[in-house]
Amino acid sequence: MSETEDAVGVLNEVYAAAEGQGSWSDSLAGLADWVGYEAATFEVHNLRTGQMLDIVSARVDPEDMAEYARDFSSDNPRVNYLKKGQTRISFDHLFISETEMDRHVFYADFLRPKQLKYFVSVETPLVDGEVRMAMALQRSGRVSGVDEHAIRRLATIEPHLTRAMRLYWGRMKARIDADAFPRRLQALGLTVSEQQLALSFAAGESLSDFARRKGVTMNTVYTHYRRVKEKLDCRDKAGLSARLVHMANGYLS
Incomplete structure (x- = not known):
């Protein structure tokens, strides 16, 4: 050949x-x-x-x-x-x-x-x-x-x-399916507030911008962020980002 x-x-x-x-x-x-x-x-x-x-x-x-x-x-x-x-x-x-x-x-x-x-x-x-x-x-x-x-x-x-x-x-x-993604997050035990933060993070929004848009304190956002990482078994920002994007695109259930 x-x-x-x-x-x-x-x-x-x-x-x-x-x-x-x-x-x-x-x-x-x-x-x-x-x-x-x-x-x-x-x-x-x-x-x-x-x-x-x-x-x-x-x-x-x-x-x-x-x-x-x-x-x-x-x-x-x-x-x-x-x-x-x-x-x-x-x-x-x-x-x-x-x-x-x-x-x-x-x-x-x-x-x-x-x-x-x-x-x-x-x-x-x-x-x-x-x-x-x-x-x-x-x-x-x-x-x-x-x-x-x-x-x-x-x-x-x-x-x-x-x-x-x-x-x-x-x-x-x-x-990316806007309905399926939250259902996957819910199935993993995320609350509604944690789902909203996860969706925002997957879309590239910063935690501070999310806090301003939602009208909540950074302490509240950091609490949700820590719980999202724990529930998705991610140790840091890079790992969480990769996990969420893969979920959004149907790679993980």
Whole structure:
């Protein structure tokens, strides 16, 4: 099979996943294989609120992905670069040196134990004024430095990957069911007030804005916020955000 035919096969799988007709895990694994990397992720970030709206992966343990969403996503330099960079293709060395990688918490404490080190990713332009998405391919540190071959390969299919990510975002927004979401929250034991706070938080509203809109004190809001985290078994803001968004989009009951 030719290189072009390989690329077409990979893109067909990515488009199928974006349209809900295929597996994200399988399509990301195929993309990683095509580039010659070990693992891959697809992330959706709201840059205005700082929330990670969704993440799917290939060849990364689900517990590791939960750890990433909970403890490391806010430390990932690549996520911070999304807020500043306008590139369609990025890689570690655009914003961090080899020496800095060795002591950075994300690289040293999260990636290194998974035997991963470098990435190269395709990123969308800003969507709806606040959302950017990225397909990131991860490789080990067996060969150091910038991987020009992987960058060139991704550049040839970047428009298709960007189109697929935007297609998925359109479906993601359309899936949110304003009635079903509160019912899921109620089933998990949230009171009406806690449901209202959870819905507001999932939509990206700050706790202070919610307090002003509802005419309640911040002490009351913090009490509801603490109870929502307890009932949804989330330890921090990033974990709660990821859980609520996944629930809103039908990933969790």
